[in-house]
Amino acid sequence: MESNFGIYEYRVSFERLNEILDTNDNSFSEVNEIPSRTQLTFTNGFYVNCSALMIDIRDSSKLIDSHKRPTLSKLYRSYISEVVAVINGNTNCSEINIIGDGILGIFNTPLKNEIDNLISTSAQLSSLMKTLNYKLVKGNISEIQVGIGIDYGRALMIKAGHKGSTINDVVWIGDVINQAVHLSDHGNASYNDKEIMISNVIYNNLNDYNKSLFSLNLNRGCYHGNIFNSDMEAWYVENCK
Numbered sequence: 001m002e003s004n005f006g007i008y009e010y011r012v013s014f015e016r017l018n019e020i021l022d023t024n025d026n027s028f029s030e031v032n033e034i035p036s037r038t039q040l041t042f043t044n045g046f047y048v049n050c051s052a053l054m055i056d057i058r059d060s061s062k063l064i065d066s067h068k069r070p071t072l073s074k075l076y077r078s079y080i081s082e083v084v085a086v087i088n089g090n091t092n093c094s095e096i097n098i099i100g101d102g103i104l105g106i107f108n109t110p111l112k113n114e115i116d117n118l119i120s121t122s123a124q125l126s127s128l129m130k131t132l133n134y135k136l137v138k139g140n141i142s143e144i145q146v147g148i149g150i151d152y153g154r155a156l157m158i159k160a161g162h163k164g165s166t167i168n169d170v171v172w173i174g175d176v177i178n179q180a181v182h183l184s185d186h187g188n189a190s191y192n193d194k195e196i197m198i199s200n201v202i203y204n205n206l207n208d209y210n211k212s213l214f215s216l217n218l219n220r221g222c223y224h225g226n227i228f229n230s231d232m233e234a235w236y237v238e239n240c241k
Contacts, residue, residue: 006165016163019043028156034094034108037170040159050094051109051118051152051202052172052180055083055125056102058145058188066142075141076101082128090121095170102184106172109152115205119213120229122148122196127232129195134240147187151179151199186220193217194224 020042028045035046057063057079063072080098087096087105092114095106109115125148133143153176161168183197194217203214203223214225 033110034106034157037095037159040157040170042159042163042168045156045158047154047156049110049152049154050176051092051107051115051150052155052176053087053105053107053118053122054102054149054180054184055146056181056184056187058147060101060144063142063144071141074139075136075144078132078135079144082132083125086121086124086128089124090117092117095172097169097172102181104172104177104180106155112205112207115152115202116207116210118150118202119198119206119210119227122150123227123229124232126195126227127229127236130228131232131236131240134236145188146195147184147189147193148196149180149183149185149187149198150196150202151176151183152201152205153179183220183222186217186222187224192219194226196227197222197224199223 023043027043028047030047032048034048034050039046063075067075079101080103083103084096084098087093087103090105090107092107092109093105094108095104097104097106105121107114107118109118125146129144129146136143153174155172155174155176158171158173159168160171179199183199186193187195187197196214197217197220198214199222203211206214213227214223217224
C-alpha cells in the first residue's frame, strides 16, 4: 500500500511557513468563472462568484446510537454514493467535497438559468431521499432526514495541503460556503422548517415558476420549500409499495 509517510523536519517546516505567509496578495486573481484545479499552486488562488449547495443529515448522532457499524456503513455508503451522483449530474458542478455526513457542491453559475438548474438538482436530492428511505426501512435501517442549503456569492479557491506530497486538496473559503452550510442546518430542523433552504439572492434570481415553489421563512431570514422531481416521484409511486 502506498504511503505518504515522511519524517517531520522542523527547519524545513518553518521555511514552508515563510513561503506561504510571504505570498503576495496579488497572487489571488479575480475570475469570471471557476478555473480548472490544475491552475492552482500552493502560492496562488482565485476569487470567483459561484453557488454552493450543502446537504447534511439531521441528528446523525442518533444513528450511531441505534445501529451497529456494518449497518451504518451501508447507510452512509448508499447516501453518499447517490447524493454525489445527483450533484455531479449537474453540468455546472465544479467541485464536490464530503465533510462527515455533509456533502458540499460548488457550481459555476454566471447565468440565471443555471441558478434554476440548481433548484432542479435540489428537487432530485429530495426525491432521492424519499426512495432511499423506502429502501432503508426495507433493510431494517432507520430513515434519515436531511437539510439542503443553497447560496450564491464570492469565494476564494485555493490549493492547500502538504507541498511535495499527494496530500492536498482544493479548499473553498468565503461567506457563500458558510451560508450554504448554515442554511442546510435549518432544513428540516423543526416542524416549521422545510427541507430546502435558499438565500434571498438565490430566490431573487429564479424564474417565476421556481419562485412559486418557495415561501418566505421569517424565522430564518430566507426562503424554503419541499420540492420533488416529477419523474423520480412517478418511479417511486410505481415501484415503492
